[in-house]
Amino acid sequence: MPLQSLDITRRSATTTPSPAARQTSEVAKLIDISKCIGCKACQVACAEWNDLHEEIGFNHGAYDNPPDLSANTWTVMRFTEVEETGNDGTRLEWLIRKDGCMHCADPGCLEACPAPGAIVQYSNGIVDFHEENCIGCGSCITGCPFDVPRLSKKDAKAYKCTLCSDRVSAGLEPACIKTCPTGALVFGSKEDMIEHAEGRIADLKERGYQNAGLYDPQGVGGTHVMYVLKHADSPQMYAGLPKDPAISPLVGLWKGALKPIALLGIGFTVLAGFFHYVKVGPNESEDEEQKEREEA
Amino acid sequence: MSRTIPRYSDHERMVHWSVAILFLLAALSGLAFFHPSLFWFSALFGGGSWDRILHPFLGVLMALVFSYTVVHFWRANRMDAEDRKWLEQWRDVVSNREERLPPVGRFNAGQKLVFWITVVCVITLLVTGLIFWRPWFADWYPVALVRLATLLHSFAAFVLIVTIIVHIYSAIWVKGSFRAMLRGDVSERWARKHHASWYREMTR
Numbered sequence: 001m002p003l004q005s006l007d008i009t010r011r012s013a014t015t016t017p018s019p020a021a022r023q024t025s026e027v028a029k030l031i032d033i034s035k036c037i038g039c040k041a042c043q044v045a046c047a048e049w050n051d052l053h054e055e056i057g058f059n060h061g062a063y064d065n066p067p068d069l070s071a072n073t074w075t076v077m078r079f080t081e082v083e084e085t086g087n088d089g090t091r092l093e094w095l096i097r098k099d100g101c102m103h104c105a106d107p108g109c110l111e112a113c114p115a116p117g118a119i120v121q122y123s124n125g126i127v128d129f130h131e132e133n134c135i136g137c138g139s140c141i142t143g144c145p146f147d148v149p150r151l152s153k154k155d156a157k158a159y160k161c162t163l164c165s166d167r168v169s170a171g172l173e174p175a176c177i178k179t180c181p182t183g184a185l186v187f188g189s190k191e192d193m194i195e196h197a198e199g200r201i202a203d204l205k206e207r208g209y210q211n212a213g214l215y216d217p218q219g220v221g222g223t224h225v226m227y228v229l230k231h232a233d234s235p236q237m238y239a240g241l242p243k244d245p246a247i248s249p250l251v252g253l254w255k256g257a258l259k260p261i262a263l264l265g266i267g268f269t270v271l272a273g274f275f276h277y278v279k280v281g282p283n284e285s286e287d288e289e290q291k292e293r294e295e296a
Numbered sequence: 297m298s299r300t301i302p303r304y305s306d307h308e309r310m311v312h313w314s315v316a317i318l319f320l321l322a323a324l325s326g327l328a329f330f331h332p333s334l335f336w337f338s339a340l341f342g343g344g345s346w347d348r349i350l351h352p353f354l355g356v357l358m359a360l361v362f363s364y365t366v367v368h369f370w371r372a373n374r375m376d377a378e379d380r381k382w383l384e385q386w387r388d389v390v391s392n393r394e395e396r397l398p399p400v401g402r403f404n405a406g407q408k409l410v411f412w413i414t415v416v417c418v419i420t421l422l423v424t425g426l427i428f429w430r431p432w433f434a435d436w437y438p439v440a441l442v443r444l445a446t447l448l449h450s451f452a453a454f455v456l457i458v459t460i461i462v463h464i465y466s467a468i469w470v471k472g473s474f475r476a477m478l479r480g481d482v483s484e485r486w487a488r489k490h491h492a493s494w495y496r497e498m499t500r
Contacts, residue, residue, distance in 0.1 A: 013332040114329035115344050135344035137329065138430035142442050151431055156345070250443040254450055259331050262454035269458045273465035276390065283392045283470045285485040 010121040012113035024124040028190040029163065029174060031098050032200055032228040033238065034212075035184035038063065038077055038096040042176035042185060046075045049164065049175035071152035074161040075100035075176060078239035097227070097238040098176070098185070101148045101161035103127045105221030108247040109160075111255050112143025118158075125190065125224035126165045131157040143255075145220060145245040163224065193226060200228045219246030300481040301498050309480055311364050318358035319460065325351040326453055352429050359422040366415055372402050373412065379405035399492035410463050417456035424449040 008018035047054065052072045060067055063079040080095040107127045110119040118133035119140065129140070129149070136156035140149040149158045164174035172178075177187040186196060197214045204212035213232025216222050227241070235241040304312070325347050328337035338347035378398045382389070382405040388396045389406065403411070424445035428434045434442055467473040472486040487495040 013335060015332050114332075114335070116332060116335055133344075135338075135348045136430070137348045138428070138434060139329075139446075141430075141434070142428065142439065142446055147439065153431065156431065248440070248443050250440075250447045254443075254447040258447070258450055258454070262450070263331055263333075265454060266457055266461065269461045273461065273468075276465070277469060280390065280392055282468075283394065283490075285472060285489040286483065 007123040008120050009123050010107075010110060011117045012110045012119040013116040018120070020123065022123070024122065026123075026125045026190040027163075027168060027187065027224060028125065028193040029103075029177065029225045030186045030188075030193040030197055030228065031225065032184045032186070032197075033095065033097060034200070034204055034209075034228060034230050035182045036077075036096050036098065037182055037184075038079060038094075039181065040065075040077050041179045041181060042098055043073070043075055043077060045175040045179035046161070047073070049167070050074065050162075069099065069148060069150055069160075071150045071154070071157075071159040074159065080237065080239050082237055095231075095238050097241065099148075099239065101127065101163070101225065102146050102220070103161075103163055103224035104145075105223065106247065108143035108145050108220070108251060109140035109149055110143075111247055112139040112251055114139055122165065124168065126163045126168065127224075128162050128165045129158055129160060131159070134158055143247065143251050145242060145247060190222075190224065197226065197228050204228070204230055215241070217242075217245050219244050299484050301484060301487050301495070302480060303476045303482045303487075304480045306480065308368070309477060311361060311368075312477055315358060315362045315365060318354055318361060319456075322351065322354040322358050323453070323457055323460075325354060327457075330450060330453070352425060355421060355425055359418050362414075362418050369411065370415075373408045375405065375408055379408060382406075383409070394489060400490065401493040401497075402491060404491070406466065410459055410466075413459045414456060417452045417459065420452040421449055421456065424452070 006019050007022040007024050008020060011018045046052070052074070054066050054070065054072045057066050059065075064077065066073050066076060069076050076099050078097045078099050080097070082093045082095055084091055084093050103126055105125065107119070107121060109129075110121060110127060113119045114137060115133050115135045118130055118135070119127065120130060121127050134157045136151065136158070138149075138151050138158065140158050141147075141151065149160045151158050164172070164176075167174055173187040177185045186193065188196070194214065194216070201212045201214060209230040211233040212228070212230050215227035215229050215232060215235055227235075227238075229235060229238065231237050235243055321341075324337045325341050327334045328341075328344075328347050329335075329351075335344070338344045341347040341350050378400075381398050382400070385397055388394070426433055427437055427445035428442045428449070437445075467477070470490060472482055472490075476482045476486075484495070484499075487498065
C-alpha cells in the first residue's frame with residue numbers, strides 16, 4: 001500500500017535513491033510464543049482489517065486452518081506437536097507459531113523483484129508490496145528465505161503481510177496486535193521490543209527453559225517481526241522456522257554479481273565488434289574480384 | 297558478374313529468420329527483467345505484466361522453431377581435426393589472413409561453435425524456464441531448484457546473447473554472408489575464399 005511515500009529506504013529494481021525526506025524509527029512486532037494460546041484471533045483480525053476472504057477449505061486433520069498462507073491469508077497459525085523427554089518422563093509440547101512476513105532488514109523478495117517499485121522498504125523497517133507495480137512473475141517467492149509471498153490465482157499479483165503499514169503510518173498498532181487476548185503479540189520500536197523480549201526470556205529461563213531466546217536472525221540483517229522462543233536453539237521445531245535464514249547464494253549471484261558482469265560483457269562484445277571493424281575492416285571477396293579483372 | 301552458388305534453401309532461410317525474430321523478442325522481453333536499467337524494454341511488449349506473460353511463450357516458440365535447425369544442421373556442424381586447427385589459428389581468422397587457414401567445408405569452426413553454444417543455451421533456457429514459469433510449474437519444484445533454474449536461465453541467456461552478437465557481427469564483417477542468409481546465394485568468389493572445400497563439393 002503506497003501510503004507512506006516520503007520515508008522509503010529501498011525500492012525494488014531501482015538504482016537511484018528513493019524518497020527519504022522523512023525518517024521514522026524502526027518498529028518491530030514481537031511474537032511471544034510462550035504466551036500464545038493458538039486462538040487465531042490475529043488471523044481473524046488480519047482478515048477483517050484488510051478485508052480479505054479466504055475460500056472455505058477442508059479439514060485436513062490438524063488445527064492449522066487455513067492450512068497455508070495464501071493471497072488472501074497473510075498470517076496463519078502453525079501447530080506442531082513435539083514430544084519432550086525430560087527428568088519427569090516424556091511429555092507433549094504443543095508449539096504454536098504465528099507465521100507470516102518477517103519484514104527482513106535485508107529482504108530477499110525485494111532483492112529478487114524485477115519490477116521497479118513493486119516492493120519497498122520503509123525506514124521503519126516494514127517491507128511492503130505495491131501491487132499496482134507488481135508484474136506477477138513470482139521472483140519474490142524465489143527470493144524469500146521464509147516462503148511467505150503468495151501469487152494470487154485471481155489477479156496474478158503477489159501478496160503478503162503489510163505489517164499494517166496503513167495503520168502504522170497513522171500511529172496505530174497492527175490489527176493482529178490490537179486483537180491478541182494474551183499479550184503474546186506486542187508492537188513498538190525495535191529497541192523496546194528487544195528489551196521487552198529480554199525480560200520475557202529471563203522469566204522463561206527462570207522457569208526452566210534454558211534455551212529460551214530471541215529470534216531476530218542476523219543472516220537477513222535482523223527482522224522486524226521477532227519471536228520469543230522457548231527452544232531458540234532449534235527454531236526448526238516451530239513448523240520449520242529456518243535456523244540461520246539468509247538470502248540464498250544462488251539468488252545473491254543472480255541478482256548480485258551476474259547483473260553487472262553480464263551487462264558489461266554484452267556491452268564489451270558489441271564494442272569489440274565495432275572496433276574490430278574499425279581496425280581490421282571487413283573481409284571482402286568481391287573487391288578482390290574486381291582487382292583481378294582490372295589486372296587482366 | 298560472376299556466377300552464384302545456392303547456399304541456403306528457402307526453408308533454411310525462413311526458419312533462420314523466424315528463429316532470429318523470436319530470439320530478438322525473447323531476448324528483449326527477458327532483458328527487461330534482468331536489470332533495472334533495461335526494464336523499459338517491457339514497454340515494447342505492452343508493460344511489465346504483458347512482458348511477463350509473453351516472454352515464456354516467445355521463448356518456447358523460439359525453442360520449437362529452433363529444433364528444426366538442430367535436426368537439419370547438426371551433421372554439418374560436427375567438429376573435426378581441421379576445425380581444431382582453424383580454431384587454433386584464431387589470430388589469422390580475426391586478422392583476415394584467411395589464406396593461411398585450412399580449407400573450410402560448408403561451415404567453419406567458428407560457425408560450428410556458435411551452433412553448438414546456441415544448442416546448449418536454448419536447451420538450458422527451455423528446461424530452466426519451464427521450471428520457474430509461474431503460475432504454471434514453479435510450485436511443483438522445491439524453491440532451491442527454482443533458484444538454481446533462475447540463475448542458470450539468466451546465465452544461459454547472457455551467453456546466448458553474447459554468442460548472437462558475435463554471430464551478427466560475423467555477418468557484417470564477412471561481406472556476402474548477410475546476402476547469403478537473406479537471398480540464399482553466394483558468389484563463386486565468396487565460396488572459394490571462405491568455404492573452399494564446400495565450393496569444390498558444389499562445383500564437382
